[in-house]
Amino acid sequence: MGRPPCCDKANVKKGPWTAEEDAKLLAYTSTHGTGNWTSVPQRAGRLKRCGKSCRLRYTNYLRPNLKHENFTQEEEELIVTLHAMLGSRWSLIANQLPGRTDNDVKNYWNTKLSKKLRQRGIDPITHRPIADLMQSIGTLAIRPPPAAGAAPPPCLPVFHDAPYFAALQHQHQQQQVVTHVDADAPASPDSQHLQLNWSDFLADDAAGHGADAPAPQAALGQYQEGSAPAATAVVGGGRAFGDVDGASAGVGAGTDDGAGAASAFIDAILDCDKEMGVDQLIAEMLADPAYYGGGGGSSSSELGWGC
DNA sequence: AAATCGGGCAACCGCGCGCAG
DNA sequence: CCTGCGCGCGGTTGCCCGATT
Numbered sequence: 001m002g003r004p005p006c007c008d009k010a011n012v013k014k015g016p017w018t019a020e021e022d023a024k025l026l027a028y029t030s031t032h033g034t035g036n037w038t039s040v041p042q043r044a045g046r047l048k049r050c051g052k053s054c055r056l057r058y059t060n061y062l063r064p065n066l067k068h069e070n071f072t073q074e075e076e077e078l079i080v081t082l083h084a085m086l087g088s089r090w091s092l093i094a095n096q097l098p099g100r101t102d103n104d105v106k107n108y109w110n111t112k113l114s115k116k117l118r119q120r121g122i123d124p125i126t127h128r129p130i131a132d133l134m135q136s137i138g139t140l141a142i143r144p145p146p147a148a149g150a151a152p153p154p155c156l157p158v159f160h161d162a163p164y165f166a167a168l169q170h171q172h173q174q175q176q177v178v179t180h181v182d183a184d185a186p187a188s189p190d191s192q193h194l195q196l197n198w199s200d201f202l203a204d205d206a207a208g209h210g211a212d213a214p215a216p217q218a219a220l221g222q223y224q225e226g227s228a229p230a231a232t233a234v235v236g237g238g239r240a241f242g243d244v245d246g247a248s249a250g251v252g253a254g255t256d257d258g259a260g261a262a263s264a265f266i267d268a269i270l271d272c273d274k275e276m277g278v279d280q281l282i283a284e285m286l287a288d289p290a291y292y293g294g295g296g297g298s299s300s301s302e303l304g305w306g307c
Numbered sequence: 308a309a310a311t312c313g314g315g316c317a318a319c320c321g322c323g324c325g326c327a328g
Numbered sequence: 329c330c331t332g333c334g335c336g337c338g339g340t341t342g343c344c345c346g347a348t349t
Contacts, residue, residue, distance in 0.1 A: 015318080016317075053318080060317075088338065102338080104316090106338075
């Protein structure tokens with residue numbers, strides 16, 4: 001029944017790879033290519049490693065064309081932008097960064113970028129200002145669905161329904177997060193006033209303050225709310241990720257053919273989420289007066305969460 | 308000079324999905 | 329149809345090394 005085990009787990013080496021092991025694996029993959037990782041340890045010269053370990057070592061370290069130098073400012077901006085849109089889907093983010101692995105991106109985010117964001121008062125999970133987030137939490141309250149004929153229950157600041165709250169977070173996040181700046185788009189009329197520029201964060205490393213930094217070539221990942229001259233494209237509002245073409249323009253900045261590839265990439269994500277019913281779930285929630293007061297409002301103050 | 312601390316990163320772990328047997 | 333492995337992925341751990349005391 002089923003396939004045989006991939007390796008003898010009792011006879012498998014763990015821990016750091018030696019230069020000899022690297023050489024064996026590299027020699028094998030350079031002549032035979034990748035694929036069928038289960039047989040690689042044996043065929044690559046009796047490596048006492050699990051096939052899974054070989055695959056990890058190869059994809060994260062030995063693979064050709066991998067970049068081992070520091071992340072550039074453009075790469076940082078792209079990571080932040082994509083994280084705002086995709087969350088911790090590191091493999092998808094890494095696909096947009098040639099020569100970088102998901103492990104690279106994940107480690108860089110956890111050790112550097114999330115801290116930078118936090119230091120600047122941005123929540124690295126929601127990409128919203130922490131002060132704004134705290135205010136939302138303070139006024140947030142979700143009511144349980146009222147039983148037929150029963151009086152509405154008291155409004156309590158307790159998240160009693162995890163799935164609904166998760167979806168609520170998702171929906172709320174999608175509406176508030178700004179992922180790129182489109183100078184040609186009209187300003188959002190009901191947005192609030194706050195302007196934070198990711199490039200300023202990056203400039204802090206070198207100059208100690210963003211004010212002296214040169215203007216970035218591409219204004220990716222600009223955290224901006226309000227009727228500022230550079231208009232914003234706010235993600236969400238019924239769709240999972242808002243303006244796809246606009247988003248792709250931001251994602252693909254800096255490359256000639258990047259916009260098209262990124263557009264297809266974002267489209268794939270949208271299709272995926274659509275298949276999973278995320279947008280439908282959000283639409284249902286917005287239409288449910290028991291939870292949000294109905295109407296599908298686009299800001300937290302319109303959702304009827306508070307008392 | 309030794310001890311301690313903290314950051315960075317490579318590697319491991321566990322889960323979900325798809326597919327082979 | 330069922331079982332169990334291969335693969336890919338995200339989360340977590342633990343080691344190494346430089347900075348600090």
